[in-house]
Amino acid sequence: MKTLKEGTQVPVSRSQSIRLTKIISYTFLSVIAIIMVLPLLWLVNGSLQPSWQINADPVIWIPREWLSVKAGDSERRLLLWDMQINPESKEKQEVIQIGSRRYTTVIDPGKIQGFLSVPKDQLSEAATTTIRENPVNVREWNTGSEKMPVIALARDPQQDNNLLVMPVKGNESLYSEYPLDLANKGKPGSLTIGEYEINIRNLQDGQQILAIGPESELWVVGSPEIAKKAKIVQSDRLGNKELIQVGQTQLPIYTLEGEPEDSRFVAIAQENWQPLMEQSLLADKAFIARDENLLPERETRVFNGLNMIVRSYSPPEGGEPYDVVILTPGSTEYLVISTDYMDQLYTAPISDLTEPGSVNIRTLTYRVQEDFEKAGVIVPSAFVGEIQDLSVIVPVTEVKDAVDVNPQSLERSLRVKLNLTGFQKVLTLKLSGTPFWRFFANSGYVVFMNMIGHYISCVLVAYGFARIRAPGKNMLFVLLLATMMVPYVIFVLPTYLIFRDLGLLGTMIPLWIRSFFGNAFLIFVLRQFFMTIPYDMDEAAILDGANRWQILTKIIIPLSKPALAMVGIFTFWWYWNSFLDPLIYITTQKYYTITLAMNSFNQQYARAAGYYDRILAGSVLTLMPMVILFLFAQRYFIEGIQMQGLKR
Amino acid sequence: MREKSMRKLTHLERKEAIEFYLFISPWIIGVLVFLLYPMLSSLYFSFTRYEIGGKPSWIGFDNYTDMFSDPRYINSIQVTFKFAFISVIGVTLLALLLALILSQALRGINFFRTVYFMPSVMPMVAVSLTWFYILRPDTGPLAGMLAWFGIEGPRWLGEAQWALPALMGINIWISFGSQMVIFLAGIKGIPKELYEVAEIDGAGAWAKLWNVTLPLLTPTIFLNLVLGIIGAMQVFDIPWVMTEGGPSDATRTYMIHLYNKGWVQLQMGSASAMGWILFLIIMAITLLVVRSSQAWVYYEGERQ
Numbered sequence: 001m002k003t004l005k006e007g008t009q010v011p012v013s014r015s016q017s018i019r020l021t022k023i024i025s026y027t028f029l030s031v032i033a034i035i036m037v038l039p040l041l042w043l044v045n046g047s048l049q050p051s052w053q054i055n056a057d058p059v060i061w062i063p064r065e066w067l068s069v070k071a072g073d074s075e076r077r078l079l080l081w082d083m084q085i086n087p088e089s090k091e092k093q094e095v096i097q098i099g100s101r102r103y104t105t106v107i108d109p110g111k112i113q114g115f116l117s118v119p120k121d122q123l124s125e126a127a128t129t130t131i132r133e134n135p136v137n138v139r140e141w142n143t144g145s146e147k148m149p150v151i152a153l154a155r156d157p158q159q160d161n162n163l164l165v166m167p168v169k170g171n172e173s174l175y176s177e178y179p180l181d182l183a184n185k186g187k188p189g190s191l192t193i194g195e196y197e198i199n200i201r202n203l204q205d206g207q208q209i210l211a212i213g214p215e216s217e218l219w220v221v222g223s224p225e226i227a228k229k230a231k232i233v234q235s236d237r238l239g240n241k242e243l244i245q246v247g248q249t250q251l252p253i254y255t256l257e258g259e260p261e262d263s264r265f266v267a268i269a270q271e272n273w274q275p276l277m278e279q280s281l282l283a284d285k286a287f288i289a290r291d292e293n294l295l296p297e298r299e300t301r302v303f304n305g306l307n308m309i310v311r312s313y314s315p316p317e318g319g320e321p322y323d324v325v326i327l328t329p330g331s332t333e334y335l336v337i338s339t340d341y342m343d344q345l346y347t348a349p350i351s352d353l354t355e356p357g358s359v360n361i362r363t364l365t366y367r368v369q370e371d372f373e374k375a376g377v378i379v380p381s382a383f384v385g386e387i388q389d390l391s392v393i394v395p396v397t398e399v400k401d402a403v404d405v406n407p408q409s410l411e412r413s414l415r416v417k418l419n420l421t422g423f424q425k426v427l428t429l430k431l432s433g434t435p436f437w438r439f440f441a442n443s444g445y446v447v448f449m450n451m452i453g454h455y456i457s458c459v460l461v462a463y464g465f466a467r468i469r470a471p472g473k474n475m476l477f478v479l480l481l482a483t484m485m486v487p488y489v490i491f492v493l494p495t496y497l498i499f500r501d502l503g504l505l506g507t508m509i510p511l512w513i514r515s516f517f518g519n520a521f522l523i524f525v526l527r528q529f530f531m532t533i534p535y536d537m538d539e540a541a542i543l544d545g546a547n548r549w550q551i552l553t554k555i556i557i558p559l560s561k562p563a564l565a566m567v568g569i570f571t572f573w574w575y576w577n578s579f580l581d582p583l584i585y586i587t588t589q590k591y592y593t594i595t596l597a598m599n600s601f602n603q604q605y606a607r608a609a610g611y612y613d614r615i616l617a618g619s620v621l622t623l624m625p626m627v628i629l630f631l632f633a634q635r636y637f638i639e640g641i642q643m644q645g646l647k648r
Numbered sequence: 649m650r651e652k653s654m655r656k657l658t659h660l661e662r663k664e665a666i667e668f669y670l671f672i673s674p675w676i677i678g679v680l681v682f683l684l685y686p687m688l689s690s691l692y693f694s695f696t697r698y699e700i701g702g703k704p705s706w707i708g709f710d711n712y713t714d715m716f717s718d719p720r721y722i723n724s725i726q727v728t729f730k731f732a733f734i735s736v737i738g739v740t741l742l743a744l745l746l747a748l749i750l751s752q753a754l755r756g757i758n759f760f761r762t763v764y765f766m767p768s769v770m771p772m773v774a775v776s777l778t779w780f781y782i783l784r785p786d787t788g789p790l791a792g793m794l795a796w797f798g799i800e801g802p803r804w805l806g807e808a809q810w811a812l813p814a815l816m817g818i819n820i821w822i823s824f825g826s827q828m829v830i831f832l833a834g835i836k837g838i839p840k841e842l843y844e845v846a847e848i849d850g851a852g853a854w855a856k857l858w859n860v861t862l863p864l865l866t867p868t869i870f871l872n873l874v875l876g877i878i879g880a881m882q883v884f885d886i887p888w889v890m891t892e893g894g895p896s897d898a899t900r901t902y903m904i905h906l907y908n909k910g911w912v913q914l915q916m917g918s919a920s921a922m923g924w925i926l927f928l929i930i931m932a933i934t935l936l937v938v939r940s941s942q943a944w945v946y947y948e949g950e951r952q
Binding site for chain 1: 657685746756760764777782786791911
């Protein structure tokens with residue numbers, strides 16, 4: 001009776017405890033699921049980011065792009081910034097930077113109140129704070145008994161371990177921000193305060209200043225519309241410099257050689273640029289000229305705004321001399337191209353040309369940026385001629401609404417963007433001359449050959465074990481099962497020597513030929529399946545006069561589709577993923593499988609952040625076939641794994 | 649003897665036997681050429697000095713004695729043992745726990761099984777590369793996540809004491825799913841009657857787990873421990889892609905050491921001997937597990 005009574009009360013607490021168990025179970029399952037999924041999600045996410053985002057600190061989680069505008073019709077892009085017009089309404093305006101000026105905080109040294117020499121070790125690190133809208137570096141002076149905020153001014157010339165400081169209190173009105181370039185132009189002098197002599201600067205108007213930092217920057221920004229009128233010119237064409245006032249700062253403007261005297265230009269940026277030509281054009285039309293076939297006169301001529309060196313070339317086989325451009329100079333020979341092709345010359349800032357590869361022709365070497373993006377299309381581009389000092393300029397008449405702004409109040413304009421260039425780049429990439437897609441094809445080929453091998457050999461052998469009686473069969477079957485347990489480490493080296501003796505190293509044959517001799521596990525899978533097919537069907541066929549071969553092809557194989565699918569799927573799985581065998585057997589790059597190529601690609605570029613997008617995109621492409629196969633044929637993977645791991 | 653038994657076969661039986669051996673001949677040739685011959689030749693090479701390009705010359709047990717005086721070799725054994733032991737235990741425990749939870753007929757079992765199992769089928773190289781970039785110091789996503797909590801993580805693959813644990817964790821992450829799938833099938837294969845009997849005897853959930861599920865699962869656990877150890881002792885892809893055995897040999901596993909001996913230093917004799925030592929180690933561990941299995945593995949035959 002007692003137990004029954006208890007039993008009646010159980011349901012309430014029991015259903016509660018079941019619910020609790022369920023909650024705990026699901027929480028645990030979900031946590032593990034997140035741990036499993038997150039790395040893969042990150043991979044996909046990362047493959048959609050450009051390299052700089054993958055390598056950004058702090059981490060950028062969502063793929064995005066920095067918005068920019070083209071400078072005129074050049075490939076140079078000017079970054080867009082979001083400027084807050086009105087802090088309350090959060091209204092923003094897009095601007096581009098067109099100038100900047102650095103400032104420093106200065107004081108009038110004659111008005112300092114309370115001058116002290118303090119041991120360095122009693123001072124804390126400097127922290128930048130704002131006093132009456134001017135930034136200053138304040139330190140804490142700890143005498144042991146009391147603390148006092150002070151500002152360091154100079155080293156104590158008499159005591160090396162001391163700094164000359166002034167208290168913050170009482171000096172609040174001294175600070176002002178002053179352009180760094182003007183402050184540095186002041187005449188160096190000295191001033192004696194009490195017993196100390198300190199270095200100061202005397203300005204033209206007789207004012208004395210002491211620069212105490214910190215330095216800050218003001219930018220001149222303007223509407224992105226300005227960029228449309230931008231031109232790229234040789235920096236040495238910029239003439240006289242004048243300053244125009246923009247708010248609290250000034251913008252330098254220049255005259256330009258070859259333009260009317262009264263026109264003025266703002267230089268938005270001045271950088272080094274590299275002249276480029278399409279590598280295919282170079283491969284087709286450029287040639288090597290020996291010194292003796294070139295006239296000694298060199299002329300600098302301008303093509304598409306770029307200075308190139310032109311010499312006259314007399315073909316050794318005869319014919320009229322003509323002008324050629326020196327693309328790559330050497331000591332006795334030069335890579336040259338006829339001036340006819342100079343309309344195909346273009347250029348890019350050197351900062352855009354990361355990690356170029358090199359191409360050697362005889363004694364000459366030139367560099368190639370394989371993944372150069374020209375008007376949205378990837379064009380392998382060769383570096384030609386010499387680096388040019390170019391400026392991005394706009395006529396000052398176009399700069400109407402320029403304002404000065406503290407760059408800290410600007411934010412980069414960006415938007416979420418899934419970036420596919422990593423995939424585009426990896427597919428057009430070349431690893432020592434072999435295009436990357438070739439490695440996928442190689443892996444596909446290896447998988448295909450192994451499949452043929454397994455289908456022929458495993459089906460025959462499994463059929464033998466399943467259907468034909470013979471002495472010694474059971475013993476051989478036990479041997480078959482035993483071979484599954486033998487570790488590969490024991491064969492890996494002698495098998496290599498066998499293929500070496502057969503002269504097959506460096507070919508892809510060692511990666512698939514062994515499949516033509518069966519695979520113990522797949523034979524086992526097929527044999528188990530064949531055994532489930534009723535023997536009556538064989539017998540009926542035998543009565544009809546069918547031989548073994550006909551029974552196999554007409555009855556057994558058509559009825560064994562699931563097992564045959566498993567053979568194909570496992571073969572794909574093993575050989576798409578295999579790494580050690582390709583590493584050992586493949587010595588020529590053009591036969592690399594995808595896993596081998598990805599590894600060697602990573603070894604080459606893991607430290608070159610510019611290649612992260614390609615490595616992640618390549619990893620996604622390597623995973624993709626397996627993921628797709630898995631999602632569509634998961635049942636077979638599970639069944640196969642269970643056959644491997646369950647007690648037989 | 650053999651002649652005699654052959655003679656006993658009728659004509660038809662003999663024809664059938666010939667057919668059998670014809671059908672399985674690819675495998676027979678495969679066993680002879682790619683199993684038996686390599687095993688024997690590597691046994692022979694292991695007693696020779698054999699540099700690629702040269703001829704093997706007999707040196708007796710020198711390879712075997714020499715390698716044990718190589719501290720890098722001893723280190724690679726230690727690394728491999730640590731890796732295999734902890735990964736196999738981790739994989740087995742996690743897989744068992746999740747299989748037990750999932751087998752409670754919860755909703756969503758297919759989803760969880762897919763998610764847990766997927767990394768096992770992916771190319772090890774691509775998965776290793778993914779983790780390589782996840783573990784990057786400073787700018788990697790793991791460093792970014794730790795930064796949310798104000799933690800500055802170690803340099804993982806760059807630090808000797810963290811590299812091997814990181815690889816073990818990744819190996820567990822990759823391979824516990826397939827193990828779990830096997831355990832799930834094992835649990836499913838336990839006859840329902842046993843649970844019914846246990847319930848009649850008044851067993852609760854825990855009692856059923858301890859007295860029915862786990863004992864009947866022990867043969868499966870046992871087999872997978874053996875397979876897991878064989879696999880983990882030969883680990884190569886993960887450390888090769890992620891660390892190449894570094895930093896300062898902290899992840900230089902047995903296979904990496906062997907690969908370097910054979911294909912970098914080109915000492916085929918010495919590498920063959922190492923292959924055999926690993927083979928013997930694996931066999932010894934397997935035997936040890938088999939021996940111990942008498943104490944903890946439950947075989948159905950025993951009851952009758």
